[in-house]
Structures are given as structure tokens and as C-alpha cells.
Amino acid sequence: xxxxxxxxxxxxxxxxxxxxxxxxxxxxxxxxxxxxxxxxxxxxxxxxxxxxxxxxxxxxxxxxxxxxxxxxxxxxxxxxxxxxxxxxxxxxxxxxxxxxxxxxxxxxxxxxxxxxxxxxxxxxxxxxxxxxxxxxxxxxxxxxxxxxxxxxxxxxxxxxxxxxxxxxxxxxxxxxxxxxxxxxxxxxxxxxxxxxxxxxxxxxxxxxxxxxxxxxxxxxxxxxxxxxxxxxxxxxxxxxxxxxxxxxxxxxxxxxxxxxxx
Numbered sequence: 019x020x021x022x023x024x025x026x027x028x029x030x031x032x033x034x035x036x037x038x039x040x041x042x043x044x045x046x047x048x049x050x051x052x053x054x055x056x057x058x059x060x061x062x063x064x065x066x067x068x069x070x071x072x073x074x075x076x077x078x079x080x081x082x083x084x085x086x087x088x089x090x091x092x093x094x095x096x097x098x099x100x101x102x103x104x105x106x107x108x109x110x111x112x113x114x115x116x117x118x119x120x121x122x123x124x125x126x127x128x129x130x131x132x133x134x135x136x137x138x139x140x141x142x143x144x145x146x147x148x149x150x151x152x153x154x155x156x157x158x159x160x161x162x163x164x165x166x167x168x169x170x171x172x173x174x175x176x177x178x179x180x181x182x183x184x185x186x187x188x189x190x191x192x193x194x195x196x197x198x199x200x201x202x203x204x205x206x207x208x209x210x211x212x213x214x215x216x217x218x219x220x221x222x223x224x225x226x227x228x229x230x231x232x233x234x235x236x237x238x239x240x241x242x243x244x245x246x247x248x249x250x251x252x253x254x255x256x257x258x259x260x261x262x263x264x265x266x267x268x269x270x271x272x273x274x275x276x277x278x279x280x
Contacts, residue, residue: 129199202241217245
């Protein structure tokens with residue numbers, strides 16, 4: 019009973035699931051009978067871990083275990099994203115808010131982590147926020163700074179304005195910093211999102227910003243989606259909760275990307 023209770027601790031859950039993914043990346047396949055013994059927990063707990071990781075597009079369950087998912091991640095609606103990895107996203111948002119100062123002009127991309135960043139900065143003053151996210155504009159409606167909402171076609175599931183109209187507005191402005199969220203980051207493919215039109219709008223955001231700061235929780239690593247936004251070397255900073263390996267840190271260093279782990 020004590021072991022089961024310990025395994026349900028939130029922090030341990032995250033650590034265990036990250037280790038499962040690491041094993042999967044090395045061996046391409048994991049078995050429940052091996053995992054529950056290795057982590058000193060129950061088969062029910064391991065099945066629940068695998069089910070969650072599958073729902074996030076990080077693996078594919080098989081009879082008795084799981085294999086590495088090579089399929090493209092289809093994405094989730096914003097309300098579902100907001101329920102995942104909340105503690106990680108809050109840490110990332112708090113750290114990101116430290117990079118914003120009075121007088122800044124920033125772009126806030128869409129996404130659940132960026133939405134939390136908007137909540138962190140809503141009491142600041144003398145900044146200008148540009149966003150294509152309706153929920154973020156609404157969050158900042160009563161703030162003491164200027165909010166610019168791009169036009170565009172509404173992507174209802176993500177509460178995001180995208181497409182040629184959004185791109186046209188963005189191309190007529192300039193920002194000091196972009197705080198960007200993505201659905202996946204992969205060193206070979208780059209940054210990606212399921213919607214190819216949204217990917218284009220995100221690319222324009224990068225082009226008009228002096229500094230690109232990527233905010234990603236641990237679940238986004240190794241994930242690929244249809245719409246490629248950019249290569250990894252095109253961002254300037256990454257703020258993440260993932261305990262990056264020496265190999266990953268080396269790759270970021272080679273790409274000249276500053277890493278902030280929280």
C-alpha cells in the first residue's frame with residue numbers, strides 16, 4: 019500500500035513517465051511486465067502512464083506494452099491542453115515573465131502555456147502586447163497596457179486567429195520579443211504544429227520579432243506535427259521543465275540557443 023501511494027505522487031509520476039519515454043527512445047519498445055518491476059509500482063499504474071503518454075501522442079500502446087510513436091501528433095483543443103502538465107506550465111510562465119520589462123513590445127503566440135504567461139503579466143504597466151489569441155486578448159482586456167489583436171480566420175479549437183489577414187497585420191509591425199508555444203519540438207524536423215496555416219502565421223511572428231523565446235513543457239520533446247514552423251536554430255531562448263540530457267544540451271548549444279530549465 020505504501021508503494022502504491024508513493025507512486026501516485028505527482029512529481030514521481032512525471033519523473034517515471036519521463037524515464038519511460040527515455041527507455042522507449044533507446045529500445046523502441048517497452049513492456050508493462052518490465053516497467054512495473056523496474057519502478058516498483060503496479061501494472062495498473064503503468065497502464066495509466068502509458069495511456070496518458072499515448073493521449074499526448076508520445077507513444078502507441080500495444081498488447082502488453084508500447085512502441086515509439088512515429089505518427090504525426092494531431093493536436094488537442096485548448097481546453098484539453100490546459101488540463102495537462104499544469105504545474106510545469108505555471109513554472110515556465112513565471113520564469114518567462116521575468117524576461118518582460120516596462121517599455122517592452124512583445125508578441126504572445128497562442129497556447130495554454132502562453133495563456134498562463136498573460137495572467138502573470140496582466141498587472142504590469144507600460145508594455146504593448148500583440149497577440150493572435152482571442153482568449154489572451156480577453157485576459158488582458160482590463161490591463162494597464164496596450165493590447166493589439168490581429169485579425170484573421172478563427173481557429174475555434176485553439177481560440178486563435180490565423181491566415182493571410184493575420185499575417186498581413188503582423189508584417190506591418192515590429193516587436194522586441196516573441197513568446198512562442200508549439201505542439202512539438204524535434205531536432206531534425208524543428209518546431210511544429212498540426213495546422214499548416216497556423217504554422218505560417220507563427221513563422222511571420224518570428225520574422226518580425228527581435229528575440230524568439232520558446233516555452234515548452236517536457237511533453238513537447240520528440241513530437242512532430244504536420245505544419246513545420248522553423249528549425250531549432252531559429253529560436254534564441256528556450257524555457258522548459260524538461261531535464262535535458264547532455265546530448266540535448268549540446269544540440270541546443272550547437273544551435274546557439276540559450277537554455278533555461280525550471
